[in-house]
Amino acid sequence: xxxxxxxxxxxxxxxxxxxxxxxxxxxxxxxxRSPQDPWEPFNRSVFEFNEGLDAYLLKPVVAGYRFILPxxxxxxxxxxxSNYNDIYTALYNLxxxxxxxxxxxxxxxxxxTTFGLGGLIxxxxxxxxxxHKEDWGQTLGVWGVPSGPYVVLPFFGPSNVRDTFGTVxxxxxxxxxxxxxxxxxxxxxxxLRVVNARNTYYExxxxxxxxxxxxxxxxxxxxxxxxxxxxxxxxxxxxxxxPVSENPYQ
Amino acid sequence: xxxxxxxxxxxCAGLLLASGTVLAQAPxxxxxxxxxxxxxxxxxxxxxxxxxxxxxxxxxxxxDLVEKKIVPYTDMRRTTEMAxxxxxxKASPEQQAQLTSEFKNLLIRTYSGALSQLRDQTVQFKTLxxxxxxxxxxxxxxxxxxxxxxxxxxxxxxxxxxxKVYDMNIxxxxxxxxxxxxxxxxxxxxxxxxxVKFLQDRNKQLAxxxxxx
Numbered sequence: 001x002x003x004x005x006x007x008x009x010x011x012x013x014x015x016x017x018x019x020x021x022x023x024x025x026x027x028x029x030x031x032x033r034s035p036q037d038p039w040e041p042f043n044r045s046v047f048e049f050n051e052g053l054d055a056y057l058l059k060p061v062v063a064g065y066r067f068i069l070p071x072x073x074x075x076x077x078x079x080x081x082s083n084y085n086d087i088y089t090a091l092y093n094l095x096x097x098x099x100x101x102x103x104x105x106x107x108x109x110x111x112x113t114t115f116g117l118g119g120l121i122x123x124x125x126x127x128x129x130x131x132h133k134e135d136w137g138q139t140l141g142v143w144g145v146p147s148g149p150y151v152v153l154p155f156f157g158p159s160n161v162r163d164t165f166g167t168v169x170x171x172x173x174x175x176x177x178x179x180x181x182x183x184x185x186x187x188x189x190x191x192l193r194v195v196n197a198r199n200t201y202y203e204x205x206x207x208x209x210x211x212x213x214x215x216x217x218x219x220x221x222x223x224x225x226x227x228x229x230x231x232x233x234x235x236x237x238x239x240x241x242x243p244v245s246e247n248p249y250q
Numbered sequence: 251x252x253x254x255x256x257x258x259x260x261x262c263a264g265l266l267l268a269s270g271t272v273l274a275q276a277p278x279x280x281x282x283x284x285x286x287x288x289x290x291x292x293x294x295x296x297x298x299x300x301x302x303x304x305x306x307x308x309x310x311x312x313x314d315l316v317e318k319k320i321v322p323y324t325d326m327r328r329t330t331e332m333a334x335x336x337x338x339x340k341a342s343p344e345q346q347a348q349l350t351s352e353f354k355n356l357l358i359r360t361y362s363g364a365l366s367q368l369r370d371q372t373v374q375f376k377t378l379x380x381x382x383x384x385x386x387x388x389x390x391x392x393x394x395x396x397x398x399x400x401x402x403x404x405x406x407x408x409x410x411x412x413x414k415v416y417d418m419n420i421x422x423x424x425x426x427x428x429x430x431x432x433x434x435x436x437x438x439x440x441x442x443x444x445x446v447k448f449l450q451d452r453n454k455q456l457a458x459x460x461x462x463x
Contacts, residue, residue, distance in 0.1 A: 028435075028439070029439065030435065030438045030439030030440075031435050031438075031439070032431065032434055032435050032438060034431070075396065078396075078397065082398075125394060125399070130392075130399070131398060131399050133398060200397045200398070203363065203364075203367060204364075206363070207360055207361075207363060207364060210356075210359060210360045210452070210456050210459075211356070211357075211360040212432065213432040213433075213435070213436050213448060213452075214432060214435060214436075217431050217432065217435065218428065218431075218432060221427070221428055221430075221431050222423045222428050225422060225423045225424065225427060225428065226421060226422035226423050227422075228422075229419075229421075229422030229423070230422055233422075
């Protein structure tokens with residue numbers, strides 16, 4: 001019964017996805033085309049689809065999640081996944097040639113898994129171990145792979161050609177997760193991860209609606225800037241720092 | 251003799267306290283950029299944390315706080331000019347003034363919600379890397395709290411009236427750059443007058459909307 005309902009939902013989602021893609025959204029007249037976004041009509045239609053999915057499915061679910069669970073439980077869930085992701089962040093930082101960052105991230109996992117009760121409490125950040133966030137797309141970017149054109153992925157949102165491969169690699173290389181054998185449990189965890197991720201920008205999501213003149217291009221331009229910043233981050237820190245004694249403003 | 255010592259001690263302590271508050275509250279023209287950011291951020295955060303009205307999202311009160319404690323240390327005209335790019339020169343002086351004030355209001359409206367969310371966050375101030383004769387600097391900070399740390403950088407320029415913030419970087423996105431396309435698209439569709447009207451309408455709409463929380 002439940003299975004057939006789930007299948008129905010899947011069919012509906014797939015159908016609406018197909019419809020939204022066939023009916024390419026038109027670009028508002030006079031919009032300046034971005035050289036990084038040659039597939040804008042297609043991207044706009046997927047963006048509309050994602051917006052609808054968020055407004056009618058994901059956001060209401062997250063609202064319920066916030067209503068049912070007290071803040072400290074949500075924080076615990078957030079911290080747990082954050083700690084889990086730190087394992088991969090350590091690995092990606094190592095691959096990016098930042099062993100000091102990787103060591104920092106590894107120490108975070110050790111501290112939070114032990115003193116932080118299996119990752120439910122973030123003890124590392126107040127202890128001075130900075131949180132980083134890395135993924136395959138960023139790692140490829142550090143290696144010099146160009147981003148390619150901007151792409152909006154259904155469900156996943158803003159991306160580009162490089163980061164699309166990165167996202168697939170992120171999902172494929174999640175080996176620890178494959179140790180969870182029970183399909184039902186796996187799906188529940190995946191669902192919780194999605195809800196937790198959306199919950200972290202629950203309030204910020206509304207801010208965008210007020211701030212943007214055209215939300216699509218605002219999100220696109222911000223994404224392109226942000227990914228470049230993330231890839232260059234850490235490189236800045238390698239510049240020699242002015243010793244405190246020589247800093248004119250100290 | 252003993253009482254004289256006590257009185258003297260009190261005066262000294264009072265003077266120290268007084269000078270301390272003056273230093274903490276009033277950045278002036280000679281305040282270096284990183285110290286300026288630290289003073290403003292520390293004071294705004296302290297104010298929000300003890301004000302239940304602001305925490306409940308009382309928009310007029312937040313706007314008042316921003317106008318008094320943040321706006322004096324910014325150069326919104328420069329911000330608007332940079333976001334407008336080549337279109338700035340095509341706008342009449344009245345339009346430039348209108349755009350500056352409407353853009354300022356839009357930013358205050360959109361970020362006032364974020365200000366009301368401040369609770370147990372702390373801010374890390376990174377060491378400034380600049381030379382004394384720099385006319386422009388970037389002050390880097392990180393906001394720590396619930397969720398991921400948020401990098402928040404400020405770009406300041408040296409003016410006759412001290413250092414002024416004219417651009418901000420939130421999680422890797424510079425404000426001015428994010429708005430450049432927004433403005434130029436709106437202008438190519440409806441002209442500069444159209445952009446002014448759009449911002450006015452949006453601000454009215456945001457002003458009449460209910461507070462987020």
